[in-house]
Amino acid sequence: MDLAALLSGIMGVSIDLPRFLLVFARVSSLFVIAPVLGNVNVPVRFRLALALMISFFLLPATAPVLLPDPGNLLLALLREITVGLLIGFLAQLIFYAVQIAGHMVAMQMGFGIERMLDPNSHTQVTGIGQIYLFVAMLTFLAADGHHVLIMSLARSFRQVPLGTFALGGLQMERMLAATNGMFVVAFGLMLPPLGVLLLIEISLAIASRVMPQLNAFVFGFPVKIMVGAATLIATIPLLSDHFEGLINGMAGQIMRFFT
DSSP: OOHHHHHHHHHSSOOOHHHHHHHHHHHHHHHHHSTTTTOTTSOHHHHHHHHHHHHHHHGGGSOOOOOOSHHHHHHHHHHHHHHHHHHHHHHHHHHHHHHHHHHHHHHHHTOSSOOEEETTTTEEEOHHHHHHHHHHHHHHHHTTHHHHHHHHHHHHHHHSOTTOOOOOHHHHHHHHHHHHHHHHHHHHHHHHHHHHHHHHHHHHHHHHHHOTTSOHHHHHHHHHHHHHHHHHHHHHHHHHHHHHHHHHTHHHHHHHHHO
16 A cells, blocks of 8 residues: 555545645645744644644645656655745744844843853843743734744745745845844834933943942943843833734735745
């Protein structure tokens, strides 16, 4: 019994094996890098089972493909893996922006030396950056960002039929534009706390000129921590609202990349 007959027997329907493999390649590669769903804390078996289930449901919505030899199937699989990774990367850019913003805020608060290991990216990150990231992940789930991501994946089969994607100069330009947009988003997220901390720096500079005996470094360190922490607490709801808007626009950004 071949694999197609085995899958057909398990699922109770006729399966076009090459087409199913192409759909599964796109879906499973998305779960390698996708935000939250691609987290290392999510068991691999769960991601594999979810990818198989989603591939099965999306299979009827895809058009048949003609693959005359195994070489064409291998090339088409590589194209589908590329599409899935690109969708996941575009969605992950929002989280990269959040981490950049959290890192810059931590640096200005005096927590730049304090580091911890992020098990997802395997890099050293700051505690403030992790707080920003956790808020972003919770907002992503609360705003049904995982549903938006899967809907974007389903729409991509209409935008980019199976085995037809080609990475060209236009896609590279759009990738650079999306990366530039990540830094713009990061700047917008870090602007409120950095603005308050800048005012504290200016106030300490003025105070040190008025009272030379004041040790601005020793006095300013706890002040920046307290004011920075209060600003973070006050701006986290704004951060959540802003991030929810970014999630709602995520599907449009992904579709524009493939048009």
